[in-house]
Amino acid sequence: MHMKRHSMVWLAAGLFAMSGCGVDLVEDGPSDSGEVSSTGIALSFDYQGNSDVKKIKFLIKTCHGYPVLEEVRSLEDMQLPGMIPEFMDSPLDGDSHHSFADMFSVLREGCYHVKIVPLNKYGRPSRVCDEAYMNHVKVFAGQTTEVMLISQCEPKKENGAIDVIGVLNHPPVIRGVYFKKFNTECDEVKVCIAAYDPDGDPLKFKLEKKSGPKLLSEPRKIDYPNGDTNGEPDSMESYGGDHNGGDNGNNVGEVQCFKMRLGEAGDYEFKASVYDLLWEGDHLKPFGYDSKASLRFPIYAGEGEDGCCKPKKGSHDDD
Structure with missing residues (x-):
């Protein structure tokens, strides 16, 4: 079988972007003009507290804007534990646990833009958790590039306090x-x-x-x-x-x-x-x-x- 110059590689996790950030953490690499033989991307999703998120939509495009992947995954039954050495303090601490969805994809060597969109139970974008993305992610031949995208959710309204003083008033x-x-x-x-x-x-x-x-x-x-x-x-x-x-x-x-x-x-x-x-x-x-x-x-x-x-x-x- 004849292989094109850009070999099949795996795209998984390892580089980080906060919600709403479009900072390029990887320099431009060669763009992919060939077809994708299999799909998947390993991304994790982080949110604190209760939210309306039930699923995550994963999107991948080439750096030239050609759509490569759009797939929806449900949140995992487990939480991503903070004691994983690879994630310790970057960005998870040892005692933290975060809900997430994961997807793995085999792609051709090249340059990609990756994005996650938190979805509610109706499949519509979440009203409380933002999209997260990273541009110009390099995929190299024979290697797995790990990417972790963190979607920042709105904080729940902070608790306040009420101090009720019961006072008796007697009529004149x-x-x-x-x-x-x-x-x-x-x-x-x-x-x-x-x-x-x-x-x-x-x-x-x-x-x-x-x-x-x-x-x-x-x-x-x-x-x-x-x-x-x-x-x-x-x-x-x-x-x-x-x-x-x-x-x-x-x-x-x-x-x-x-x-x-x-x-x-x-x-x-x-x-x-x-x-x-x-x-x-x-x-x-x-x-x-x-x-x-x-x-x-x-x-x-x-x-x-x-x-x-x-x-x-x-x-x-x-x-």
């Missing part, structure tokens, strides 16, 4: 509401609300009319004067609240007073609400709708002397 407690219960129509009335928060949170106070005639002026906040509710403590009513500072012994509290002017004679109902606050950025905001204390209470207005008050018509409004 209304210690008392102080006001003059019996009044005359159009009187100016002051209401003071004393409250504390078991956790020492800052407080927000609110006073609103729930039923009764229309007010001549809505409740507005005023300063609490020297610890006295309105200078006439004997004439003030106190509704509800915890006068002992609560079960936890926290006696630190606040007092907020409101002033308003009643309308025509009638029965009024008011609602005092206290919210505890938290910081959100540079602003304080309520913890939530449920974290509050509220108390409803009545105020009565009798008729006054003729001409003492001229309320607006349409007096009754029920919010």
